[in-house]
Amino acid sequence: MAGKQLSLTPAVDPTAKLVDTELGAYTEVGARTILNEVAMGDYSYVVNDGQITYTTIGKFCSIAAMTRINPGNHPMHRATQAHFTYRASAYFPGESDDADFFAWRREHHCTIGHDVWLGHGAIVLPGRNIGTGAVIAAGAIVTKDVAPYTIVAGNPARPVRRRFSEAVEDGLMDLAWWNWDHEMLRQALPDFRKLPVEDFLSKYKGVKAPRQMAVI
Numbered sequence: 001m002a003g004k005q006l007s008l009t010p011a012v013d014p015t016a017k018l019v020d021t022e023l024g025a026y027t028e029v030g031a032r033t034i035l036n037e038v039a040m041g042d043y044s045y046v047v048n049d050g051q052i053t054y055t056t057i058g059k060f061c062s063i064a065a066m067t068r069i070n071p072g073n074h075p076m077h078r079a080t081q082a083h084f085t086y087r088a089s090a091y092f093p094g095e096s097d098d099a100d101f102f103a104w105r106r107e108h109h110c111t112i113g114h115d116v117w118l119g120h121g122a123i124v125l126p127g128r129n130i131g132t133g134a135v136i137a138a139g140a141i142v143t144k145d146v147a148p149y150t151i152v153a154g155n156p157a158r159p160v161r162r163r164f165s166e167a168v169e170d171g172l173m174d175l176a177w178w179n180w181d182h183e184m185l186r187q188a189l190p191d192f193r194k195l196p197v198e199d200f201l202s203k204y205k206g207v208k209a210p211r212q213m214a215v216i
Contacts, residue, residue: 058114069124070110114178171201
């Protein structure tokens with residue numbers, strides 16, 4: 001995706017498939033990625049061959065290749081968990097699909113906070129919530145909720161460490177820089193690049209900028 005000039009209009013690869021999906025400004029969707037009933041906030045991106053279903057994604061999220069968020073559960077409680085029971089129209093002329101089953105799947109919605117990084121091939125199981133600022137290591141399988149600013153890895157994913165001290169985490173959550181408008185982000189770009197996080201928080205403490213409202 002490098003080299004593209006991003007804008008208020010999302011950049012969606014022609015081979016991607018989007019169903020009932022909302023994308024914010026400056027977002028990107030890579031090749032062969034499938035988004036089904038997804039809301040993705042401003043400045044977030046997902047690269048190639050991802051599959052995301054029934055999920056709300058915050059702003060500034062970085063989602064690597066071949067990630068799966070909310071892969072479909074099968075009805076293990078039934079006599080069979082096979083497709084034919086809930087996708088019956090594909091097997092039996094005149095039969096309808098099981099609307100109650102798909103409603104049950106939708107109830108297991110996933111939520112991803114702001115500024116989250118999901119590594120290559122990570123999997124987030126249905127109904128999980130990932131807090132703002134978290135890092136999901138490559139290949140991790142998330143079976144439990146992840147706290148903000150926590151790095152998790154493994155199968156099942158377990159906490160490795162916190163990214164920052166509690167005071168810094170609280171400061172970032174209070175600052176909520178992800179709600180700054182586009183011009184404010186540009187003005188602060190040198191500080192995002194150069195300042196240690198503690199100095200960044202000290203400089204911008206109490207700053208409240210207009211929210212970026214452009215959503216497409």
